[in-house]
């Protein structure tokens with residue numbers, strides 16, 4: 220297994236490898252060194268409350284830029300980090316950087332709500348998540364209330380009891396829990412009663428079809444209503460245009476995230492927006 224090979228050893232290329240697996244294997248070798256070579260950086264995307272025009276929160280999104288490969292999408296390298304057994308290290312690095320950044324903004328008087336960090340389902344069940352989060356919060360001195368952890372429904376397919384325990388622990392610490400990509404994958408509404416979820420994020424694939432596609436519009440308004448009735452916060456992902464925003468506002472979803480309002484950007488760019496907002 221790749222995990223056992225370790226991050227400092229390199230796979231050998233054999234003639235039997237086809238171009239695709241060769242490319243994959245090259246990419247894996249590059250990724251093993253990405254953290255050490257400072258090729259990973261964080262981007263941040265602002266979430267807005269459209270009722271009062273205020274910044275609601277900010278999601279942390281990881282970027283990998285390699286001298287040879289160029290910019291690689293998280294859709295490619297996150298699954299790879301999972302396969303290589305590196306995802307916990309990567310997620311913890313992101314978590315530490317993000318908490319530190321939010322603390323810096325806090326110290327500078329910037330109010331940008333909670334900082335959200337994505338945690339891979341694999342890492343989620345690895346057993347050391349709680350200890351890592353505790354240590355990262357203590358090092359960064361970030362108030363736990365300012366941290367939001369994003370998980371997906373795939374965290375709950377197996378070991379639901381274990382997942383519930385982990386979420387309870389995080390909640391006890393004061394951290395907020397968001398259910399990312401809601402409505403895709405293996406949604407089961409019973410998760411919402413059995414797990415301490417605070418926020419539902421409607422998946423971008425529904426938002427993309429608003430407002431004219433009947434089914435997506437119905438599903439979106441049903442999810443919003445469900446969230447309201449359960450007193451959960453609701454965030455729409457991937458909001459790209461005014462028509463989508465109007466639909467969401469009309470149906471009671473006030474928190475939006477997407478290119479319409481803010482593209483994911485490096486710290487310097489986001490900091491300058493936040494500082495302007497503070498004045």
Ligand code: C2E
Pocket residue numbers: 264279280281292293294297310313337338339369399400423456457458459476477478479483
């Ligand atoms: P996600 O957590 O659902 O993040 C939202 C994705 O939607 C991001 O893609 C973001 O750039 C993109 N997005 C935001 N607004 C819009 C919009 O208006 N239109 C469109 N078309 N897209 C929009 P990104 O950055 O490529 O990340 C993809 C996924 O990779 C994330 O989905 C998340 O599941 C994962 N990921 C990213 N960073 C991390 C990380 O640090 N750790 C882990 N475990 N996963 C991460």
Ligand code: MG
Pocket residue numbers: 278337369399
């Ligand atoms: Mg997310």
Ligand code: MG
Pocket residue numbers: 337371399400
């Ligand atoms: Mg996601």
Ligand code: MG
Pocket residue numbers: 399400420422423456
């Ligand atoms: Mg999502």
